[in-house]
Amino acid sequence: MKALTxxxxxxxEVVFWTGETWSERFAAARLFDDESAAEAxxxxxxxxxTELIEPYLIDVSAVDGGVxxxxxxxxxxxxxxxxxxxxxxxxxxxxxxxxxAAAHGAARSKGRVDLIRRK
Amino acid sequence: xxxxxxxxxxxxxxxxxxxREQCAxxxxxxxxxxxxxxxxxxxxxxxxxxxxxxxxxxxxGVLDSAKLRRLAHVARTYxxxxxHFTTRTNLQLHWIKLRDAADILExxxxxxxxxxxxxxxxxxxxxxxxxxxxxxxxVDDPRVWAEVIRQWSTFHPEFSYLPRKFKIAVTGSPTDxxxxxxxxxxxxxxxxxxxALSFQVLAGGGLGRSPHLGSVIRDRLPAKHLLSYLxxxxxxxxxxxxxxxxxxxxxxxxxxALGVAExxxxxxxxxxxxxxxxxxxxxxxxxxxxxxxxxxxxxxxPPVSAAFEAAKxxxxxxxxxxxxxxxxxxxxxxxxxxxxxxxxGETPGDCxxxxxxxxxxxxxxxxxxxxxxxxxxxxxxxxxxxxxxxxVHAGLVAAGLATPNIGLISDIxxxxxxxxxxxxxxxxxxxAQDIARRFxxxxxxEKIGQLNIKISGCINACGHxxxxxxxxxxxxxxxxxxxxLTLGGAADDDAALGQALGxxxxxxxxxxxxxxxxxxxxxxxxxxxxxxDTFRRTGLAPFKEAVYAEAH
Numbered sequence: 001m002k003a004l005t006x007x008x009x010x011x012x013e014v015v016f017w018t019g020e021t022w023s024e025r026f027a028a029a030r031l032f033d034d035e036s037a038a039e040a041x042x043x044x045x046x047x048x049x050t051e052l053i054e055p056y057l058i059d060v061s062a063v064d065g066g067v068x069x070x071x072x073x074x075x076x077x078x079x080x081x082x083x084x085x086x087x088x089x090x091x092x093x094x095x096x097x098x099x100x101a102a103a104h105g106a107a108r109s110k111g112r113v114d115l116i117r118r119k
Numbered sequence: 120x121x122x123x124x125x126x127x128x129x130x131x132x133x134x135x136x137x138x139r140e141q142c143a144x145x146x147x148x149x150x151x152x153x154x155x156x157x158x159x160x161x162x163x164x165x166x167x168x169x170x171x172x173x174x175x176x177x178x179x180g181v182l183d184s185a186k187l188r189r190l191a192h193v194a195r196t197y198x199x200x201x202x203h204f205t206t207r208t209n210l211q212l213h214w215i216k217l218r219d220a221a222d223i224l225e226x227x228x229x230x231x232x233x234x235x236x237x238x239x240x241x242x243x244x245x246x247x248x249x250x251x252x253x254x255x256x257x258v259d260d261p262r263v264w265a266e267v268i269r270q271w272s273t274f275h276p277e278f279s280y281l282p283r284k285f286k287i288a289v290t291g292s293p294t295d296x297x298x299x300x301x302x303x304x305x306x307x308x309x310x311x312x313x314x315a316l317s318f319q320v321l322a323g324g325g326l327g328r329s330p331h332l333g334s335v336i337r338d339r340l341p342a343k344h345l346l347s348y349l350x351x352x353x354x355x356x357x358x359x360x361x362x363x364x365x366x367x368x369x370x371x372x373x374x375x376a377l378g379v380a381e382x383x384x385x386x387x388x389x390x391x392x393x394x395x396x397x398x399x400x401x402x403x404x405x406x407x408x409x410x411x412x413x414x415x416x417x418x419x420x421p422p423v424s425a426a427f428e429a430a431k432x433x434x435x436x437x438x439x440x441x442x443x444x445x446x447x448x449x450x451x452x453x454x455x456x457x458x459x460x461x462x463x464g465e466t467p468g469d470c471x472x473x474x475x476x477x478x479x480x481x482x483x484x485x486x487x488x489x490x491x492x493x494x495x496x497x498x499x500x501x502x503x504x505x506x507x508x509x510x511v512h513a514g515l516v517a518a519g520l521a522t523p524n525i526g527l528i529s530d531i532x533x534x535x536x537x538x539x540x541x542x543x544x545x546x547x548x549x550x551a552q553d554i555a556r557r558f559x560x561x562x563x564x565e566k567i568g569q570l571n572i573k574i575s576g577c578i579n580a581c582g583h584x585x586x587x588x589x590x591x592x593x594x595x596x597x598x599x600x601x602x603x604l605t606l607g608g609a610a611d612d613d614a615a616l617g618q619a620l621g622x623x624x625x626x627x628x629x630x631x632x633x634x635x636x637x638x639x640x641x642x643x644x645x646x647x648x649x650x651x652d653t654f655r656r657t658g659l660a661p662f663k664e665a666v667y668a669e670a671h
Contacts, residue, residue: 007166007170009145009146009152009217010146010216010217010218011170011171011216011217011218012166012167012169012170012171012215012216012217013169013170014168014169049148049151049152050146050147050148053152053166054152054166070598071598072537072598072599072600073168073537076168076537076538077168077169080169081169081213081538081539081548082538082546082548082549083466083538083548083549083552084466087169087199087214088169
């Protein structure tokens with residue numbers, strides 16, 4: 001299962017594609033079971049150069065209570081820094097944040113590896 | 120402190136106006152991210168995990184109260200009320216918005232701050248001995264020479280696209296407080312028998328994926344030839360440094376490949392061909408720059424302050440602070456007061472806007488308006504009367520900045536790691552917090568004595584793990600955070616690279632392993648030995664046994 005993420009150009013905020021718009025909450029992300037649909041959404045996002053930076057697909061999977069990114073790096077992006085829980089998306093709290101915070105175990109997502117390779 | 124003149128101010132104003140236009144063109148879609156990225160990076164603006172990060176240059180770690188207050192203002196207005204001081208003595212702001220970036224740079228420029236030379240393959244912002252101008256053992260003020268190099272290197276057209284980034288550190292003292300052996304070029308000022316100044320020039324140091332300690336390539340360079348000699352080094356590097364592989368592009372790889380003797384020979388050859396007089400700084404310019412670093416008038420005081428001695432006798436917390444955080448000044452009756460940014464359980468190097476204001480107030484009132492940033496991610500008030508240390512301590516206590524742990528086990532260097540950094544493989548901050556909490560008892564920390572723990576969240580080694588007495592490197596093992604420990608590194612006069620202790624540990628095993636290492640040290644140590652001394656005598660064996668015994 002995949003989700004599509006990027007950073008928003010104007011403020012750098014982590015955003016997720018809902019299928020219609022870009023949301024700051026991972027819980028609103030559209031989940032792609034179909035690889036080709038995910039790649040089509042990614043290609044479309046890459047054409048949106050005035051709103052986004054570096055859109056890429058991440059691997060997600062079912063966890064207790066919902067769905068979470070598989071890699072801890074992506075969970076950190078969806079939550080915020082672990083040294084300051086009052087900063088980042090986690091500050092808002094809520095059930096969806098609790099699900100992400102409780103998720104553990106990891107395998108690095110392919111999209112992120114590709115991004116690092118490019119850097 | 121160097122005061123910007125009209126030319127400096129005009130350069131900064133032009134730079135801000137140019138970047139404002141570049142940002143507008145990017146937001147309008149007139150230039151792509153691929154085109155914009157190198158432009159924003161040249162203005163210190165990186166994209167990290169959660170937001171943009173602005174790296175503000177603090178040339179050779181020197182601030183005054185006006186600059187520090189402006190950093191506080193920017194942190195409060197445009198970020199989340201704090202900043203992170205780095206091992207390069209810069210300040211990183213981790214929650215910056217692109218739409219604010221030009222306004223921030225404009226605000227910083229008003230007090231002579233900027234983000235120039237904080238990114239890209241140029242000569243980066245310099246670092247220097249934080250005790251400059253205040254320590255009895257220095258032969259000349261390294262800030263003067265660091266400022267000379269800064270002015271020469273800023274926007275230097277020939278050295279703006281080097282094979283890789285290039286870092287220079289300067290000290291004027293035989294005691295190395297600037298880690299000059301882990302820099303691309305390290306410079307140490309010497310006073311010759313005839314009274315003339317010269318530089319010992321080191322090259323080829325660096326950490327990262329392939330750590331190397333710098334080697335002396337010229338023992339005595341007449342100081343007046345500094346710039347032409349630096350040019351010769353950079354020309355050799357620019358010509359022969361590898362551009363095919365970024366992992367092998369730093370000067371350390373070139374020096375190691377050629378050998379120190381051959382590299383030195385090529386530099387000397389290049390230097391002989393140079394029209395030195397056209398490059399070296401005229402005496403009048405040196406005098407102009409030097410004038411800005413004249414020591415302020417200091418009071419004539421007895422070497423011992425009766426008031427300070429009485430205050431210490433009455434207040435054990437002050438006495439402990441004085442033992443660990445106050446060091447001798449060249450002027451009798453003064454001291455250097457170290458301000459630890461390593462409060463137990465907090466993020467190493469982080470400083471809130473309110474804390475920055477508090478330090479600025481103390482500097483203005485008690486330290487001739489000077490503040491320094493150290494590569495250990497702490498601050499320092501360089502010129503405090505011993506009579507005033509109790510008042511400064513009280514001010515630091517009120518600001519939560521009086522942790523008496525300089526050089527001790529909880530004075531941990533940690534890079535931002537995976538909590539913020541897009542390059543990191545693992546978190547560094549929570550590991551530092553775990554260890555510091557375990558050694559929160561100040562009496563225990565003092566009993567253990569000097570112990571430098573340095574943590575990096577990836578192989579790029581921003582946390583200097585190779586030169587920690589205990590180094591900790593975060594790695595990604597099949598998607599999990601693991602940590603490799605090294606022992607025996609040092610960044611100072613006896614610089615050394617650490618040796619791997621054994622297999623990497625999971626995050627929850629790191630702090631217990633530090634416990635085991637400390638217990639082994641306390642068991643093995645002989646009178647007067649620091650951790651590093653014991654390690655050098657015993658080698659890895661007792662420490663390895665202590666950490667991995669259970670696995671046998």
